[in-house]
Amino acid sequence: MSAAVTISIDAMGGDAAPDMVVEGVRMAHERLPHVRYLMFGDSARLEPLLARFPEIKGVCTIHHTDEAVSMEAKPSQVLRTGRKSSMWLAVDAVQKGEAAGIVSAGNTGALMAVSKFVLRTLPGIDRPAIAGMFPTIRGETLMLDLGANVDCNSNNLVEFAVMGEVYARHVLGLEKPSIGLLNVGAEDMKGNDAVKAAAATLREYHLPIDFRGFVEGNDICGGAVDVVVTDGFTGNIALKTAEGTVKLYSTFLKEAFKSSLLAKIGYLLAGHAINKVKVRTDPRRYNGAMFLGLNGIAVKSHGGTDAFGFANAVGVAVELVTHGFNDRIRKEFDRLKPTEASLSQLAAGSR
Template sequence: MSAPVTISIDAMGGDHAPEMVVEGVRLAHVRLPHVRYLLFGDAQRIEPLLEKAPEIKGVCTVRHTDEAVSNDAKPSQVLRTGRRSSMWLAVDAVAKGEAAGVVSAGNTGALMAVSKFVLRMLPGIDRPAIAGLFPTEKGETVMLDLGANVDCNANNLVEFAVMGEVFARAVLGLEQPSVGLLNVGSEDMKGNDAVKAAAAALRDSPLPIRFHGFVEGNDIGAGTVDVVVTDGFTGNIALKTAEGTVKFYSSFLRQAFQSSILAKIGYIFAKHALNKVKMRTDPRRYNGAMFLGLNGIAVKSHGGTDAFGFANAIAVAVDLVAHGYNERIRKEFDRLNPQDPPTQRAAGNG
């Protein structure tokens, strides 16, 4: 039996909170019965929902607050005035050791700012990165950064590679995942100076990273490597393009099968196969982007997801806690920079 784990939840974050959040906790409880939850938000709205779900009432503790972070709130504003918000209190529970990780479907920029301010960075890491999972022909691929850092230097990309490699081992269970740098071509002479320098550093790294080299955009879906590393500008565009393409083809297929009587009959015969494709590419199955590099587990759920997607985000947080992700990151960076003691790096990051 798994050891008890407590996860703090921003119950007011997301387009359909708190109803979606409470239902997501209920679904997660079926898969993760050993997990306990601290729900931060409006008790008058949350507690009636728990009354309707008695199977999780005993594993949930509600911490009341009237304040919540809106979707259009500026991160700087939240840092100044949001210390009583459900998001801030949920993150603070991790910093205080009351919870092992936090999950929120709220404002991404605000969650990143609050998490970085409250939890701080791990020693040896300059910037946090957003990591997520992509479905591929071979299974799943980790990709980072997905939007936290628009401009990155070579050192940032190397840090992302180390964090992504450990993430793949922890979440995907891969013994030695392969790592690739996203580029405009696979040849060594292509790319900007940051990408070229990062590639050279990874080839010479003392860590046992299986560095594949450069990969291109079509390699993401092909599953050429297990970890795709890029800057946040490129990564976010790739993510939104992939999501938009899935929606486009889903809409196109729906229209095509409704275009005639024969098409509708064809759909009846193809329905089982199409449902398999739908399940395989369902973005809810890959919901839950991790803020890597923070001194604590923080997972961002898509704001518009449903309960099924939110439950998967909770599962990501629990997996990272169970596999000691942050401790493994610390060890990897100690091996990467043995001449730079963690205490000195931590002081440098302050």
């Protein structure tokens, strides 16, 4: 039997909260019966929702607060005035040791700011990164950063590579995951100074990483490597472009199959195959972006997701806790301490 795990939930975060959040917890409970939940939010709204699902009342504890972080709130504003919000209290429960991880579908910038302020970063890590999974021809690829750090130096990129490699090895179960740096070309002379310096570090300092060099945008979904490393500016654009492309092709397919009687018959004949593609590319299956590098587990669910997607985000948090991800990150960075001076020099030169 799995050991008990407690996850704190920002019950008021997300476009359809708290209804979607409670339903998502119910779905997660079906797969993860050993998990308990601390739900932070308006008890007047949460209690009737939990009453509809008696199967989870025994694993959920409501912590009342009237305050919630809006999707439009600025991170700086939340840091000044949001200490009684459901988001802040849910993160604080991790810092106090009351929960092993936190899941929120709320404001991404605010969640990162609060998480970094309350939990701090792990020793040896300058900045946390947002990591997420992409479906590929070969299976799945982990990509980071997806938006936490718009500007990165070479040291940040090397840290992202180490964190991504540890996640792929211990959580995804890959024996020797391959790492690539996202660039405008595969040639060594291409790219900005930070990307070039990070590549030099990963090649020259004999880090225990299977570094494959530079990869391009079309290599992400091609599955060229197991982990794609980039800055948050480029990563977020790549993520939103991929999401938009999926919606575009879905729209085109729907229009094409409605265009004629023959097309509708074709849809009926190809329905099973189309559904397989739909399931494989369903963004809800990959919901749950991880804030890697924090001194605590924090997972961001897409704000517009449904209960199924939120349940998957909860599953991501439980996986990180179960695999002792942060302890493994600490050990990896302890092993890299002899190279820290060299890494810092390279980072300084790339600023």
